[in-house]
Amino acid sequence: MTLSFSDDLSGSMVQLVFPQRICLACGSPVSQPGICDACAQKAISMPRCRHCAAFVLDENELCPSCLDGHNHYFTFARAVYPYEDRMRDWIQAFKYYNKTYLRRPFAAMLFDGYQLYFADKEIDLIVPVPLSSGRLKERGYNQSALCAQLLAKRLKIPYTEKGLLRVKETVALAELSAKERRSCLRDAFSTSWTGLQGKTVLLIDDIFTTGATASTCAKELLDQGAKTIYVLTITAVVI
Template structure:
């Protein structure tokens, strides 16, 4: 184990010489393979802080509130979820470079922060597997990778939890969610996911995604998993909107 870790560290240093690690916030070179973010850039991040919605984890403006308006208005299919950062201008730019400009190394930082903020809660859920929210095959071909899968793989490695990347598939090519209102988002994702195989032995799973807005995507994914026999579905997301 020690030897394997040493080999990994040597490989990381060599890789950093060829492809220097870039900061997920300013996109400048961090100066080392193990330095995931610039010190100054960490100060501009807006982590999600209490009070938060007990269901989805959106930050709330009122201390006495328990749920955000969205979770009061509709019944979600997942049990509970949490995110690390507010989806503000800074994180919008970071996630965009991650997804559309091949900044795959950002996944190390996102996974580290998810575990730092919610690792204890994740363990308390006792998941049988982490499941990254899948991309449609056409989008996967165009992008070349699934951003949620990169984050899930790093988290799974750290925690020793299996990552089931091929269990849940996206069978419907949906329109971009950001262009739709709440009801259109739900309709857009209706029957968008299905399980690859009928013999699902998992009881508790955690969906991993990059951005949580209304929860429509996670509800659709959770619905497919619950129909297949999964008992409880949770989620963790890098970013989340405000709950008001």
């Protein structure tokens, strides 16, 4: 998997179209921001890991990370759409190219994902995966927080960024193996916030890759007294 921004899309598409009006996956016109019904149906019917958000090739199988027991700190994770095609470019534009207006279509996708996979759960608190203060200063915004906040507002579920702090920034995780990611992420998150006691938390992020970040965050939240951690991301890798 590469995380490079497609050359042909870096200028033209991202700047010239109105992402509120087109499906972020296939580009067809939509009446609501996010993805079209056909793309939503395609994602729903794709096989995925029973435990985490990764899309897998074999139905009802666990992905390699879950099979090895590495993603066990969260109860369950789901992503709305696979990290592929146009969606990759929109995520990259959102994350690295200052296209913060994409928070609305992405929040709409998260809302649909919540309705599909978490509507029967009693979520007490929505928490985004944090950036370190250095990275936040450099980027100017936390893309996961932008859409998590909109999601929480729409669902009328309490939201906080105090639930989790990133005390150590990690190198580009995309370049690392699953094992390297886990060792790199050790001690990367911390919290001293006391509001987590007994809470069921929905953790929000933009991409689910190996689950190392989500699992490390979940562990920290549990260590600080949270009861159950669920994870919802906009996209997940296909493995």
